[in-house]
Structures are given as C-alpha cells and as structure tokens.
Amino acid sequence: MTVEYVDAGEAIDQGMLSGKTGTAPAVVSGVTYERILEASARPENWITYYGAYNGQRYSPLDQINTENVKRIGPAWMFQAGTSGMIAGASTYAFEAAPIVVDGVMYLSGWDGWLWALDARTGQEFWRYKHAVPYDVSLCCGNVNRGVAVAKGKVFMVTGNAHLLALDATNGKKVWDRTYGDVRAGESATVAPLVVKNMVIVGSSGGEFGVRGHLDAFDVDSGEHVWRCYTVPKPGEPGSETWPSDGEAWARGGANCWVTGTFDPDTNLLYVGTGNPAPDFDGAVREGDNLFTDSIIAVDVDAGQIRWHYQCTPHDVWDYDSIGECILFESAGRKLLGHFDKNGYFFVVDRTNGQLVQITPFVDRIDWGAITRDGQVTPRRYPDKEGDPVHFWPGPAGAKEWTHAAYSPKTELFYVPVQDVGATATRRRREFKESIPYWGAGVQVDAEDMTGSISAFDASGEERWRWRNEVPMCASVLATGGDLVFAGEPTGEFNALDARTGELLWQFQCGSGHHSNPTTYMVEGRQYIAVPVGWGGWTEGFLPGMLGAGHGSALIVFALPE
Amino acid sequence: MTTAQERSDLLNKIGLDAQNKAALGAVLGTGRIGQATERADGRMTATIRIQPDEIAWDPSILVMPHGGDLELELLNDDLNTHCALLPSNGDRKFIWLVNHSRGRATLNLDGPGYYWFSSPTGNDEGRGLTGAIVVLGDVPPEARLDRPDQPRP
Numbered sequence: 159m160t161v162e163y164v165d166a167g168e169a170i171d172q173g174m175l176s177g178k179t180g181t182a183p184a185v186v187s188g189v190t191y192e193r194i195l196e197a198s199a200r201p202e203n204w205i206t207y208y209g210a211y212n213g214q215r216y217s218p219l220d221q222i223n224t225e226n227v228k229r230i231g232p233a234w235m236f237q238a239g240t241s242g243m244i245a246g247a248s249t250y251a252f253e254a255a256p257i258v259v260d261g262v263m264y265l266s267g268w269d270g271w272l273w274a275l276d277a278r279t280g281q282e283f284w285r286y287k288h289a290v291p292y293d294v295s296l297c298c299g300n301v302n303r304g305v306a307v308a309k310g311k312v313f314m315v316t317g318n319a320h321l322l323a324l325d326a327t328n329g330k331k332v333w334d335r336t337y338g339d340v341r342a343g344e345s346a347t348v349a350p351l352v353v354k355n356m357v358i359v360g361s362s363g364g365e366f367g368v369r370g371h372l373d374a375f376d377v378d379s380g381e382h383v384w385r386c387y388t389v390p391k392p393g394e395p396g397s398e399t400w401p402s403d404g405e406a407w408a409r410g411g412a413n414c415w416v417t418g419t420f421d422p423d424t425n426l427l428y429v430g431t432g433n434p435a436p437d438f439d440g441a442v443r444e445g446d447n448l449f450t451d452s453i454i455a456v457d458v459d460a461g462q463i464r465w466h467y468q469c470t471p472h473d474v475w476d477y478d479s480i481g482e483c484i485l486f487e488s489a490g491r492k493l494l495g496h497f498d499k500n501g502y503f504f505v506v507d508r509t510n511g512q513l514v515q516i517t518p519f520v521d522r523i524d525w526g527a528i529t530r531d532g533q534v535t536p537r538r539y540p541d542k543e544g545d546p547v548h549f550w551p552g553p554a555g556a557k558e559w560t561h562a563a564y565s566p567k568t569e570l571f572y573v574p575v576q577d578v579g580a581t582a583t584r585r586r587r588e589f590k591e592s593i594p595y596w597g598a599g600v601q602v603d604a605e606d607m608t609g610s611i612s613a614f615d616a617s618g619e620e621r622w623r624w625r626n627e628v629p630m631c632a633s634v635l636a637t638g639g640d641l642v643f644a645g646e647p648t649g650e651f652n653a654l655d656a657r658t659g660e661l662l663w664q665f666q667c668g669s670g671h672h673s674n675p676t677t678y679m680v681e682g683r684q685y686i687a688v689p690v691g692w693g694g695w696t697e698g699f700l701p702g703m704l705g706a707g708h709g710s711a712l713i714v715f716a717l718p719e
Numbered sequence: 720m721t722t723a724q725e726r727s728d729l730l731n732k733i734g735l736d737a738q739n740k741a742a743l744g745a746v747l748g749t750g751r752i753g754q755a756t757e758r759a760d761g762r763m764t765a766t767i768r769i770q771p772d773e774i775a776w777d778p779s780i781l782v783m784p785h786g787g788d789l790e791l792e793l794l795n796d797d798l799n800t801h802c803a804l805l806p807s808n809g810d811r812k813f814i815w816l817v818n819h820s821r822g823r824a825t826l827n828l829d830g831p832g833y834y835w836f837s838s839p840t841g842n843d844e845g846r847g848l849t850g851a852i853v854v855l856g857d858v859p860p861e862a863r864l865d866r867p868d869q870p871r872p
Contacts, residue, residue: 164818164820164821165820165821165822166793166814166815166821166823167822167823168824168825169812169813169814169824169825170813170814241839242804242837243835243837286809287811289806289808289811289834291830291834292832292833292835293832293833318832319862330809331808334808335862337862340832340858341857342864342869367869369864371864387865405867408866408867409869590871590872591871593872
C-alpha cells in the first residue's frame with residue numbers, strides 16, 4: 159500500500175525563525191552625496207566607512223570624555239555566531255566598521271551576512287545572507303570590512319566578488335553586479351564608498367596573481383561607470399616598470415582591498431594599492447612594478463590615475479600600501495598621511511603627490527631603509543632560492559590594514575603598531591590561475607614581538623607611546639572627548655588619553671579585536687560600537703595567538719542612563 | 720594503496736559510505752552524485768531524498784549547470800525526522816521534514832563554486848546529512864580581467 163507523503167510545504171527564509179522585526183525606519187532615503195560631504199558636521203551618525211571622506215576616524219562627540227570614561231559600560235550586545243560549513247571556517251571574524259544613520263546600524267559580518275539593527279537597543283530589524291561558495295579563494299580569511307549607504311540603499315560586497323545594493327528598509331536586493339572573477343582567484347572584502355552618484359569598490363586576490371582594479375557603479379541603476387586597473391597594460395603609463403616580455407603585468411597584483419578617501423576640492427580619490435605578485439619572488443617581475451604598493455590619486459569622474467607615490471618599489475616583502483590615506487591640513491597645505499606596512503609614516507601633498515616627510519613608526523625595520531627624501535635601499539630580502547631570510551616588519555606589516563586615526567583637535571595621529579618579524583624562503587613556482595602565487599615559503603615569528611598605540615604629529619615626531627606585550631591589530635578611534643579607543647588581541651578594549659597615552663579605562667570583551675570601532679549618538683546618548691572577534695589573517699599578523707578563541711559579538715558601550 | 724578507479728568499491732568494502740560500519744556515520748562526500756535538469760526558461764529542477772536509515776542526502780552532491788534559480792523537491796523517506804538548511808541568496812532556506820514527508824525549496828545561487836547544505840538538528844550534519852550543491856560555469860564576461868588567457872591547474 160502506498161502511503162501519501164506528509165506535505166512539508168515550501169522552505170522559508172531562516173531569518174523568519176529569529177527575533178527580527180523585518181523592517182527598519184527609512185533613514186537612508188535622505189542620505190545623499192551632499193550629506194556625506196557634511197558627515198563631520200553631524201557626528202550623531204557614522205555615515206561612511208571612516209566616518210567621513212577624510213579618513214580620520216575621528217568623531218567630535220565628547221559626551222564620553224577623559225573625565226567620565228571610567229564609568230562607561232555595555233549598553234547592549236549583538237551576537238552573530240556561525241553555523242554550518244562556511245568558507246574559511248577557521249578564519250571568520252568581524253572586520254567591519256558599523257555604520258549608523260539616525261538610530262539605525264548597518265553591520266556586515268563574514269560569509270555574506272549583513273544586519274540592520276536598532277542602534278539604541280540592538281534589536282535586529284532585518285538580515286541579508288549571500289550564499290558564498292565554500293571553495294572561493296580567500297587569502298586572509300572570511301571577512302568583510304563593512305557597508306556604504308546612500309539614497310535608500312545599503313551597498314555590500316561579497317566573498318565571491320559581487321556588489322549588492324539592498325533596500326535599506328528591508329534588506330531586499332535592488333541590484334547585483336559581479337565585478338570579479340572567482341575562477342581567477344579574485345574575491346572582495348572592501349567596504350564600498352559612495353562618491354557623487356557612484357559606489358566605488360576594489361578587488362581582492364593579490365596572493366593569487368590577479369590584476370588589481372577599482373570599479374565604479376551607478377548608485378541608482380547599478381550600471382558600470384568605470385574600471386581603473388592598478389597595473390598598466392604594455393604601452394600604458396607605468397608599463398615601463400614591468401618586464402617588457404612575458405605577462406608578469408597580467409598577474410601583477412596591486413589590489414585595492416581597503417576603502418579609499420576623497421577630497422571634493424581636488425576631485426581625487428586616494429587609494430592604497432596592494433602587493434605585487436608573486437609576493438616574494440621579484441626576479442620574475444624586474445622593475446618597480448607600478449602601481450603596486452602605492453598611494454594612487456584617481457580622478458573620481460574619469461577613473462584614471464592622476465598621480466602616484468610608491469612606498470615600496472619592487473616589493474619582495476608583501477608590503478601592501480593599502481593602509482588608509484588620512485586627509486588633513488597643516489600650515490595651509492592639503493596633506494595626506496599614510497602609515498605603510500613597510501614601517502614608515504609618509505606625509506605627501508595630496509594635490510600632487512610630492513613627499514613632505516617620511517619617518518619610521520616602528521622600532522625594528524631591517525628589510526631596507528628609506529631616507530628623508532624618499533630614497534629606498536633594500537637590505538634583506540629573499541633573492542636566493544631556498545635561502546631563508548629573516549626581516550622586520552613581517553608581511554603583515556608594522557601596521558596591517560587596520561586603521562590609524564587623526565584628531566584635528568590634538569593634531570596627532572594614533573597608529574596601532576605591530577612589531578613582529580618573519581622569515582621568507584624563496585621557492586619559485588609556475589603561475590597557474592587561482593592557485594596561490596607567493597613564490598616563497600613564509601613563517602611569521604611567534605615569539606619576540608611587541609606592539610603599541612603610538613601618537614605622532616604631522617612632522618613625524620613621536621609624542622607618546624602606549625606599549626603592549628603583543629602587536630596591536632585593530633583600528634583606532636579618536637573622539638572629541640580627547641579619547642583614543644583601541645582593542646587588544648587579548649580582548650581588552652582600552653580608552654587612552656589622547657594627549658598623554660594614559661590608560662583611563664579597560665573592558666575585557668572575551669575575544670581579540672581585529673575590526674573598526676565607531677561612535678554615534680541616539681536620543682542624546684553617545685555610544686561606542688565595537689565589533690569583537692579574533693580571526694582573519696592571524697597567522698600573518700600574530701601567529702603567537704593563532705590558538706586564541708574566536709568570537710563574534712558586537713559590544714556597544716555608553717555612560718549609565 | 721588504492722587508485723581512483725577503485726574508489727567506489729573501496730568505499731563500500733571499508734564501509735565509509737554507510738552508517739556505523741567504518742566510522743560512526745557516513746563520511747561526507749561519499750554518497751551519490753546527481754545533476755539538476757534545466758528547463759527551457761533556464762530554471763533548474765532536482766530532487767533530493769533521504770533514504771531509510773542512510774542518514775545521508777541522495778544525491779549528496781547535486782550539480783547545477785550554471786548559476787540561477789533551482790526548484791528543489793525534498794523527500795524524507797526515512798523513519799526519523801530531519802530538516803534542511805539550504806544556501807540561497809537573500810537568506811538560507813529552512814524546512815522541517817518529518818518522517819515520510821515531501822517539501823519544496825526555491826534557491827538562487829550565482830556561482831560558480833560549491834555550497835554546503837545540511838540537516839541542522841542533533842548531529843545529522845556529522846552523521847552524513849551534509850551535502851553539496853555545485854554550480855558550474857564562469858562569471859559574466861564583463862567581470863573578467865582584461866588580460867590574456869592564463870594557464871590553469
């Protein structure tokens with residue numbers, strides 16, 4: 159006898175079985191380019207990746223200050239967790255900067271997750287989950303650095319190199335564009351940046367021998383506006399810095415995997431580019447290898463490079479220059495500050511790329527030396543097959559992608575410093591698309607390391623240093639309350655006096671920090687939002703803590719009500 | 720040492736593809752392989768079943784010829800209750816599958832690559848109810864790099 163099946167019905171969205179409400183207030187409908195330009199004037203919001211186009215990671219909010227910071231505590235938490243089998247399951251971590259618009263927070267996680275939360279209570283409004291292939295190429299973990307918002311939409315990239323535009327009120331997809339080739343080893347981790355009516359993104363994949371690029375899409379329609387390759391083809395400007403024969407340029411790297419900054423006066427987008435490929439085998443790509451390891455200034459309308467400053471010509475240490483390009487003014491000059499993986503703090507004139515000053519910001523640098531006028535002399539590098547070479551800083555750099563901050567109030571830069579070395583042994587390999595293309599075996603030191611939050615003025619003078627036993631691997635936040643917030647790999651979240659470096663307050667968050675804290679205000683109360691969770695490229699920046707537990711919590715602090 | 724040609728025989732001989740023989744459950748990736756059917760409009764259809772006492776998806780690897788929408792029929796012929804959590808753009812899809820039940824799921828996957836799905840209850844996932852959906856194909860031409868064709872493995 160045949161027994162009829164029980165009708166199980168149609169599968170539903172898993173999020174329907176959560177506590178989410180489903181709809182967020184339509185706060186993003188009023189976010190325009192003009193409003194993003196004035197972000198600093200409305201500090202109750204953290205409206206773009208760095209808080210404002212200038213990349214300062216500074217908020218004028220001062221309700222929490224040096225006098226009362228010792229009284230702040232958790233106001234609410236959001237625990238994301240993870241389930242099932244996901245790409246890079248051992249590497250997932252928060253790396254995002256929470257965006258807040260008029261009381262609504264937009265937070266991206268790993269593996270295609272995006273949440274809209276009530277910024278006052280932590281209540282989940284809606285969620286989006288992109289299906290990311292388990293086998294996607296990820297150099298450095300299943301991570302995402304955040305979202306952009308404008309004109310009613312939230313923009314996010316995915317691990318398989320899509321750019322999504324979602325309705326900011328309900329998380330439903332408005333448009334979806336593929337801008338990278340996963341079969342070539344490309345992926346995407348960057349937080350998009352909205353400029354004018356464009357949303358701008360960069361590609362990841364520098365460890366797989368791809369050709370880096372920036373892309374701009376129309377905010378409304380998703381139409382592709384321009385693509386800017388960061389390695390020139392033969393005959394294009396800069397191509398003379400690559401071998402004239404062969405296809406080294408086609409695998410040259412220079413990926414822009416960290417968000418740029420923008421100056422509406424110069425109409426230039428300032429972006430740091432990534433390492434050349436193969437990372438450590440320079441003999442197969444003789445020359446300076448433009449525009450790898452460079453600060454590039456891109457005409458935001460044309461998508462063309464107007465000037466560049468290369469921090470590490472012919473890099474064989476994996477010294478991406480993807481670090482933030484902080485825009486500031488000094489003595490009437492429009493300047494740009496950049497802390498590079500190679501251990502040097504560069505200040506350039508952002509109108510033309512002319513070097514203003516350069517100074518080391520970490521104690522141990524022996525890969526080479528850069529003089530005050532910018533002359534680079536390599537000293538220790540893996541140039542003989544099978545010969546191990548130790549150098550400082552290691553490939554994660556004296557500062558990884560995590561960001562420094564600049565306070566226009568104190569006129570100081572605050573940089574998270576990683577003082578850790580590594581050994582690379584050159585091992586030449588044939589290029590094959592989608593296979594890692596390093597050209598060396600690499601091991602980062604698990605001992606003899608240290609770190610700090612260091613304060614520098616624009617002339618490169620170190621004004622104070624807060625020392626830590628292990629490298630500092632999370633972005634710094636500076637506020638008008640004369641505070642500098644910085645998380646430790648061992649879980650402590652610290653508030654330092656911005657003028658002295660004195661530790662004023664500390665909270666153990668239960669897992670290490672490797673993301674971007676932000677601050678905002680709702681109904682007159684200032685909050686500090688801290689995505690917590692150890693992960694990402696731990697074996698690169700702090701292998702001595704590779705065994706530390708993961709976490710996946712957003713902790714939001716405030717003064718007692 | 721074995722060879723690739725002997726794989727299926729050896730899986731069965733050792734008991735890697737069944738419950739409580741070699742290991743405690745069925746080792747992932749040892750089940751059958753199926754291919755989705757493509758309709759004229761490009762949408763794809765497939766059926767995945769849980770056989771009695773196998774605690775495994777059949778097929779355990781489902782292949783889609785390209786990215787897009789997949790209409791899936793899910794049959795639980797087992798004598799126990801399971802469920803399914805399936806990858807899809809927007810949100811993962813969940814369905815409860817009591818004994819001898821039939822359900823449906825509509826998935827959107829943009830591929831290429833592969834995605835795991837499972838029955839997230841108890842340790843169904845470890846016993847064998849973890850399967851893969853493989854999406855074939857390439858990214859759109861406009862997303863590819865402007866460079867000569869490169870060698871692949």
